[in-house]
Amino acid sequence: MDGKEDTTSLELLTRERRAHNxxxxxxxxxLLIVSGDSPIKCKIEDxxxxxxxxxxxxxxxxxxxxxxxxxxxxxxxxxRFHGVTTWTDDRQAIGIHFSKxxxxxxxxxxxxxxxxxxKNAAKAxxxxxxxxxxxxxxxxxxxxTATKSPAQDRVAQAIPVALGASAAPAHVAKTYPARERRExxxxxxxxxxxxxxxxxxxxxHGRILDLSPNGCHIRTDSPFPVxxxxxxxxxxxxxxxxxxLGGVTQAIHDSHDVGIRFLDMSQRKREQVEQLIxxxxxxxxxxxxxxxxxx
Numbered sequence: 468m469d470g471k472e473d474t475t476s477l478e479l480l481t482r483e484r485r486a487h488n489x490x491x492x493x494x495x496x497x498l499l500i501v502s503g504d505s506p507i508k509c510k511i512e513d514x515x516x517x518x519x520x521x522x523x524x525x526x527x528x529x530x531x532x533x534x535x536x537x538x539x540x541x542x543x544x545x546x547r548f549h550g551v552t553t554w555t556d557d558r559q560a561i562g563i564h565f566s567k568x569x570x571x572x573x574x575x576x577x578x579x580x581x582x583x584x585x586k587n588a589a590k591a592x593x594x595x596x597x598x599x600x601x602x603x604x605x606x607x608x609x610x611x612t613a614t615k616s617p618a619q620d621r622v623a624q625a626i627p628v629a630l631g632a633s634a635a636p637a638h639v640a641k642t643y644p645a646r647e648r649r650e651x652x653x654x655x656x657x658x659x660x661x662x663x664x665x666x667x668x669x670x671x672h673g674r675i676l677d678l679s680p681n682g683c684h685i686r687t688d689s690p691f692p693v694x695x696x697x698x699x700x701x702x703x704x705x706x707x708x709x710x711x712l713g714g715v716t717q718a719i720h721d722s723h724d725v726g727i728r729f730l731d732m733s734q735r736k737r738e739q740v741e742q743l744i745x746x747x748x749x750x751x752x753x754x755x756x757x758x759x760x761x762x
Contacts, residue, residue: 489513489520490583496521496539498563500529511539516580516695518550518564527552527561537563542579546572574718574726577695581717581728653677653684654747660685660703662725664693665713673723675703680741682714682728690722701727706743712736 496511498521510522519537529535533552538545550563568576660675662685673687683701695716702711718726732740 488584489515490580490587492541492583494539494541496537498523499536499538501534501536503529506538511537511541512560514541514580514583516577518553518562521561521563523559523561526559527555531555534566535563542582544575544579546576546579570720574720577717577726578728653679654744654751656705656747658703658705660701662687662691662727663700663702665698665700667693675701678705678740678744680729680737680744682717682726685725685727687723687725691716691719691725695719699727701729706746708739708743710736710740712740 491513492511494511496509496519497506498509499506507528508524510524511519512522513520519539521537529552531552531554535550535552536547537550538547540546548565548568550565552561553564554562655677656675658675660673660683662671662673663669664671671687671689671691673685675683675685677684685701693716695718697716698713699716700711700713702709704710712729713731714727714729716725717728720726729740
């Protein structure tokens, strides 16, 4: 990576490291020991916002604290991160902590981690539902009088536990291909907004700068006091409509620039946001038309 790039050491994240769930994956990866000769083929077994676990195809030849470079492809996007080995198990499973990530890539990486989290949560929910269906098929009690089974509980719990949310997002059933979600265009807006820090009970004022069906970017008047994956609610007015949407911070570009991913959106709210964005697109298309302003 170019040392001239603006970077962040993820110091904002390490304060909350224990709260970051690791997400299981099974993808090819390449590990390069900085002081070594050639890349080593391996598998990535899990990942989080600040690191990953690799399984080496042969014994790991370096010691703990080795500086490495990991190349991996997740959700059809290739990443290359510098890191440090933090633990090893039988010298073939190793843990990597990313030492620094370029600011321009941190937002994209956090979004990919969120996509993997949602994918794993949906898989867990499907498995729990299948277990519940199998349990109902074997019981002699009618479904309406059957006792609620542990599998049924897991259906309700799987998604919020994996996402770190207090309730399952109402829109999880509506899925998008990973690439399609990333390519949903963000639309520039400029209006007053407020961020409510759910766990702290405080409120920050600022302006919302862009909006998509999945999130927004807000410039706060005062420095943002917490890190990534903090539960928030975003309040703003557009086109005469009030919005108050729950979510999590997914990127801190600097002390005032905050990226927020929406969660727990009801179908009605999602439709309102999509309709609003559609109106913005139509208005801007009309303004850019050659016939605009002609009488």
